[in-house]
Amino acid sequence: MRFCVLGGGSKGNATYVETGGTRLLIDAGFSGKEIERRLVAIGVDPASLHAICITHEHTDHIRGVGVLSRRYHLPVLVNRATFSAAGSVLDNLAQTVLFETGATFTFRDLHLHPFAISHDAADPVGFLCRANGLVLGYCTDTGIASRLISHRLSGCHGLVLECNHDVEMLANGPYPPPLKQRVRGKSGHLANVEAAALLRGLLHDQLQHVVLSHLSETNNTPHLAREAVLAMLAAAAAEEGAAMPVVSLASQDEPGEVVILREGPWNR
Secondary structure, three states: OEEEEEEOOOOOOEEEEEOOOOEEEEEEOOOHHHHHHHHHHOOOOHHHOOEEEOOOOOHHHHOOHHHHHHHHOOEEEEEHHHHHHHHHHHOOOOEEEEEOOOOOEEEOOEEEEEEEOOOOOOOOEEEEEEEOOEEEEEEOOOOOOOHHHHHHHOOOOEEEEEOOEOHHHHHHOOOOHHHHHHHHOOOOOOEHHHHHHHHHHHOOOOOOEEEEEOOOOOOOOHHHHHHHHHHHHHHHHHHHOOOOOEEEEOOOOOOOOOEEOOOOOOOO
């Protein structure tokens, strides 16, 4: 299994996932042209895509869905509430495939499990993507790390996780109070320390790679996000004797690293 966060942040989100027989996007929050550019940059022909999965209806996650679906005849996998809330943005798709939150479904050789997250959207979800004995977890845009989220993400080999803001930067930053309250609320976004605490509970020897995504350009820095997570993981690894996963950061402006997940022992 291969994956790459093509971009993550308030200006747009899209992640490429590839198995032996399936290529899809989780979200398509940039323009169609920009997503095509980023796919080509990692050596992927946009015409080789098979589908787009949607986490929720906010524009930074669905901006390019319609044009890509029509241009490449792609089915769009989405739950009913999200589809309805998106309105005209998801009109005239090549095909709509509705799924139910909490129910595993199969698309080609990929088993997908959409699980509930906590965000100010109609029915937002994260995803577990299973194929070839490997599991990729995808969880951004959640205000809390619930027990359900922790349970679903346990046992992942790869993980894309929100690390949105530093609490002090948000508190002292330029956002107006209502927006600060929204970000910090239960339906907002995960802080660095919250993402780190969640990851500590998810640490196990087969967790190979974690990508920190959806970093705020105003209320976070890559250094702060990475240090918060690495400090927590290092402490957990020392206490429990577990191996440390590779930790990388998604960018808003360019595709990140193309990560290859492997079965069995992996090279650290």
